Amino acid sequence: MNLTRTSKKYLRYIVPSLLLGPERTKEILTTSPNESIIRKDAEATQITVYDYNEKEINEHELTSIKESFSFKVNNHVTWINVDGIKKNDVEIICDYYDIHPLLTEDILSLHQRPKMDEVENVLFCLLNMLYFNEKKKIVEQEQVSVALGKDFVITFQEDPERDVFNPIREKLKQSHSKVRQRGADYLCYAMLDLIVDNYFHVLEKVGERIEEVEEEIIHERTKRSLAHINQLRKELIVLKRNIAPVRDLIAGIIRSESDLLQDRTTKYFKDVHDHIIQAYDLSENYRDIILSMQDLYINNINLRMNEVMKVMAIVTCLLAPATVIGGIFGMNFDIIPTAHNAWGFYTAVGLMLLIPVGMLFIFKQRGWF
């Protein structure tokens, strides 16, 4: 049998689009936290430095990674942002700023689990910025590494096209903003807060998608609902995989009692912790709602099936006696009772009508309608 032709019809039930079947599963399942798989170098990197204190702020666009060396020792807070990961550049700057080789490896790795570490006076966070791709209806992630040292923050982002930290840039330019008035630890907090806040935007988008699918199911707008539910379950796996470890990450920062964190900043991290817990709770709720929706869908399909089957059963039952009666009087015997009577035909047809009426009465009593 030609299977490709066969499946054409049924594909509509379970293939949401060419991009969202096993290809998405592949993306989700890919893993390589080990060194051996080397990240392809970004084609271009963009390095910007913000050097600021309460009074002034200087923005520098660097052309070479080595230009960043001059900012290590000064009285300003320095934020070096590297957009686009090139192995060489990362190793040079990490080496200069005393970031442990293991952390450098983490920055260079792909598909890392969000983690937090404090090694030799550097507080290191690695987590994923999440975006919701409106077109593909999937959750995309970009790995962000934040290294907080004495009076400096170095951040690494994968995608030079989009910059996660733009809102912080805006705030830095305003001299009265808190981020300007406080130290590097507050800058680090502001970054984590921004990323976690963004999780809620993504959750909201996924939430909207859940509503859409529920709408679809209730109004039966499409036969692909099963595929859509399946896809949503995958996206939730992505969400939870990114959100759950960030709870430990932030809790780890709060517990670390690092000298890099001022006491007055701790309560800000606690606030982020509250948010990330809420994000996790939400993703749990989403899961409950999706499972409940799947139950609703399947049960609804079954109820309809039942209805159709019941009608079929009843029609078949009601018409069966008529067929038999027709057969009886259609037999070619010489002697058929009432065959020569004028009212014979009408009696037979009458029986054909009366018996179903009687059956209907019985069925109603038994409650089959």
Next chain:
Amino acid sequence: MNLTRTSKKYLRYIVPSLLLGPERTKEILTTSPNESIIRKDAEATQITVYDYNEKEINEHELTSIKESFSFKVNNHVTWINVDGIKKNDVEIICDYYDIHPLLTEDILSLHQRPKMDEVENVLFCLLNMLYFNEKKKIVEQEQVSVALGKDFVITFQEDPERDVFNPIREKLKQSHSKVRQRGADYLCYAMLDLIVDNYFHVLEKVGERIEEVEEEIIHERTKRSLAHINQLRKELIVLKRNIAPVRDLIAGIIRSESDLLQDRTTKYFKDVHDHIIQAYDLSENYRDIILSMQDLYINNINLRMNEVMKVMAIVTCLLAPATVIGGIFGMNFDIIPTAHNAWGFYTAVGLMLLIPVGMLFIFKQRGWF
């Protein structure tokens, strides 16, 4: 095919009412603990101050938020209740009463997870008052913030229409009531106790709704039971989302060992803690019962389906031989055995009756009835 017409019939299975489908999901899924989404200012706010000690009590209706400043330092316990959230007002009063800007943000936020915090000599609780909307059969929530300071309690409520704390007002007016004889911490306890007690009212209402739906299922009063079960599952998500974090909130207060709490008040908070744990247990029990009810419903539908299908199968089987016999003797061959016999017709009809009787006997032996 016209889907909107198609769905008309089936909508009755899964659409409980226009208000309770995906719209309810949307409400549940909406989240915005971040600053960026700004709460719309209430149209009107109502600010009342109760200034009391064991001997006297004064009630003031304020027209401007700044009138509340005068109550900060006096020997009385002061309760300032703000009904309706206006960003400006909240910021002014919080600033004056030394409530940390992060807490002020929490008060102004929407859809916050219940939380407790102790920042600079203010014990802050944010939780949701729950109501059961009898008409829509849904659980509604109103965010309540309670800030306990030295000799004052400031509360913020969203809805100026309904006042959560009316029963406390009543008690305050009675000079012999405990709440009058004790300090601000007892007032704070009384508020939390009131809110938690109200959870039981809501649980009871949801419980009544569960009974209604179980009644529906057993007596098959409606075809929308599936929708009702689905909706109850959503309401339980709302309940658990509000109740679960309050456990931590109250446990946090007990553990805080804050100077604001007198030793003799602790056991009252422990009592509230016992209650909130019971509320949580109950919501777990409700979930078990709803899932068990869903099983009952689906299995019951299937049992009925089985019954109908079995009867159909049997009727079809019993009548099938008759149809064949009718067909055999209805064939237009010249020579049909017994066709010219007087008893031919009766033999054929007799067979039509005897064969089903034999089949019935076999079916009974096999236990298909």
Next chain:
Amino acid sequence: MNLTRTSKKYLRYIVPSLLLGPERTKEILTTSPNESIIRKDAEATQITVYDYNEKEINEHELTSIKESFSFKVNNHVTWINVDGIKKNDVEIICDYYDIHPLLTEDILSLHQRPKMDEVENVLFCLLNMLYFNEKKKIVEQEQVSVALGKDFVITFQEDPERDVFNPIREKLKQSHSKVRQRGADYLCYAMLDLIVDNYFHVLEKVGERIEEVEEEIIHERTKRSLAHINQLRKELIVLKRNIAPVRDLIAGIIRSESDLLQDRTTKYFKDVHDHIIQAYDLSENYRDIILSMQDLYINNINLRMNEVMKVMAIVTCLLAPATVIGGIFGMNFDIIPTAHNAWGFYTAVGLMLLIPVGMLFIFKQRGWF
């Protein structure tokens, strides 16, 4: 359609008895740990006092609660048992024996979660005695409060008809019994041990009910098995709700290191703790067995359904060709091949028999029997 008539037939599947449907759910779901719902005073109360030491024992039947005051200070261990809760009486005795008002409230409350508290030199336990109502096949509960003080135990029971502590009375009368030779803490242990031991009796009864239902399912004695399983799941909710918190209660007593408990009594409480953990494990096992039984039932029903449907499918298939052949030769054409042959009829009938035999052969090969 008249639904009440309709449901008559199906009620037998899911209504075990008028007492065990939603009414039971209602009982389970009812909750009111708050003050506002006031317990109706018992019509009669029975107050007995046992005043004993190693050498002598005196039993007093009190007519007024105030007569109990005289037992507070003496060198004997005093057990005051109040059967039937009257608000006034409870408040008077609790006040006199320095039981904290919050505990008094607990005693007066309904549907409390089992709890343990140590307030101002009184160790307080509230838990439920369970009974299995053989007639209704449900688990009934009676709230028992035990207050252990210096040299006294005060107990409160709801139902004056049945006395939980009769076996202890018997032992008290024997001068050589341990309960006589030890202090009030041992008396308290004996009470908890009695209650926990009784849980096993109830578990055993529920276990017997589970066996009955399993027996029903396997021998298909009734069509109400689904209802019985559903009911058992409800009873297990009641059991777990009562047993689970008692674990914490007893662990709380062991951890409390109260002066009221002698060191040598601790190991007795540890023994009770072992028992309650076993009771909890058992209720978990029961749940597993019930869920496994439900799977068995549903799958069994489906297997039977499959069997019936398969026979129907085969009979229909086997007879269908005969009907068609009958139809072919029943057509009123002038020229029908073989119609005038002597063997025409027999050929046709032969075909009617041969084709099904051939089909049967194919079906057997495909393994459909």
Next chain:
Amino acid sequence: MNLTRTSKKYLRYIVPSLLLGPERTKEILTTSPNESIIRKDAEATQITVYDYNEKEINEHELTSIKESFSFKVNNHVTWINVDGIKKNDVEIICDYYDIHPLLTEDILSLHQRPKMDEVENVLFCLLNMLYFNEKKKIVEQEQVSVALGKDFVITFQEDPERDVFNPIREKLKQSHSKVRQRGADYLCYAMLDLIVDNYFHVLEKVGERIEEVEEEIIHERTKRSLAHINQLRKELIVLKRNIAPVRDLIAGIIRSESDLLQDRTTKYFKDVHDHIIQAYDLSENYRDIILSMQDLYINNINLRMNEVMKVMAIVTCLLAPATVIGGIFGMNFDIIPTAHNAWGFYTAVGLMLLIPVGMLFIFKQRGWF
């Protein structure tokens, strides 16, 4: 309807044997850790004493329990093994060897949960030896109590027929064996190790049974697979009930820091702990595999059902038009078109064949084969 006859046929699906239905459930559910249910005294007891040190070993067969008294104080390690529980004997020996009455009660009890206790210089373990009954395919248990005191171990077994500790006896007879060279604590370890090792034998047997049932399911050797799966789930409950508490038991011994245990023995108990954890993990894996097997079975049954129903649907559909055509030309109208044509019959029959072929073509395109 005669139900006993009815069920004959279906019993084969769900009754594995007369011994393994509700009777097994009854055995599993029976519980009585309380005193009230008294164990029936064994008909015969066998008391053996091994008195040994590194150099010599003496074996004594006692006729009366009191003969064991003489071994209490000597420089040898003494192992008293009591096979068969008689209340009187147990109380006498426990009393003499200072075993606390609560522990004596535990030894005498039935269906105890495995537990460990240290009371007044006696380390007490109660656990169950498991056997797999090859004939009944069930897990059997025998309660074993081990009391470790200063230089003595007293063990109590239920069944005098089979002796759990035979392998230890063998080792004791070899003067170079570790058990001879070390103290009573090592003897106690050897006993627990033996029992835990035996759990793996039982697990292996249950594992073989799981394979058998999987084999059955895949090759459809029997219709009782559902019953077998159900039974395996019950046996797993028995296994987990016995294994899970032993983890705590052994962990309790390691944590106890009892003077009875030498430091160098601790690592042996840690080894047993590793084993018992592995046994628990395995029982979890077994559960997963059984549930996965049940899914496979049910889904497989449904796939077959689908196949049969699809063929039936198609045959019915294909033959239906032929029946109608036969009916049309079988009508007794005077004027039937083509009725008098020579090719009329062949046209009709041709239509009967062509229409199904056309339908087949459509069905294939829709992918229904």
Next chain:
Amino acid sequence: MNLTRTSKKYLRYIVPSLLLGPERTKEILTTSPNESIIRKDAEATQITVYDYNEKEINEHELTSIKESFSFKVNNHVTWINVDGIKKNDVEIICDYYDIHPLLTEDILSLHQRPKMDEVENVLFCLLNMLYFNEKKKIVEQEQVSVALGKDFVITFQEDPERDVFNPIREKLKQSHSKVRQRGADYLCYAMLDLIVDNYFHVLEKVGERIEEVEEEIIHERTKRSLAHINQLRKELIVLKRNIAPVRDLIAGIIRSESDLLQDRTTKYFKDVHDHIIQAYDLSENYRDIILSMQDLYINNINLRMNEVMKVMAIVTCLLAPATVIGGIFGMNFDIIPTAHNAWGFYTAVGLMLLIPVGMLFIFKQRGWF
């Protein structure tokens, strides 16, 4: 009935290959951590010694186990690798290098749970190297034991054919590599890191297999998807069984504070710990995806079944009236109305067409298409 013939057809649904049915279950379920089951000695063993410090490295191929004795005391780091387990050899070397007999037993055992132990100045790890057998599509495991002592590491592998540690050998040969510059603890870390990194390779392969099966399900390439899903569930059990305990193993090393581990090595073990947690999370995600895939498969099959059944129901219903009408006018009564009219036949056939059209209209309105 001949069952072997019967099952031929259905085997294709659930037998993936002769190697992957119950045989695989058997492999998974086999357990024997106890001494009694003795591992068969390897036919050949290969013993290699690497003796190195920062400056030089010597590789020795030993012919007898006793040659390894000479490396115990020197200033070099010594790695003795034993490929192939012979009881005698293992006991000799372990005895000489002061590895505790209990650990020697572990090395000799089969199917051990991964574990870590520190006994008398030897840090011992036992875990499984995992491979994915591309041909059989199963996860294979090889037990690896690593004993870290003062300046030496002894490793034991089961399979002399394949050597797990080849990459480490490569690195050892490079004098500038970290493993050369650091001590035995770093060598031990490198080994664990290698094994854990390999888990990701296996996870990736299993992930690819999941994609393949999802592809199969969506494009319905085979009827064995159920078997493939079932098999994947088994492989995941193997994965989790191996990965889960390694978390504790590595955490145990980090917590051990052994003198054998230098401070600067700890962060490397923390890095491995991060990886193993990620591996565990991934295996959890895999489980979710497989279960979601199974849901998709079953629901998809049911949707198709529904579609087929609906068409059958409709065709049957539409044709049933035609059959009855044919029967009515086929009856052999003398007087049949319209029988002698010219338009009688056409009226009847017209009715046969009109009634289904009317039914179709009703069905469409009810939404059954």
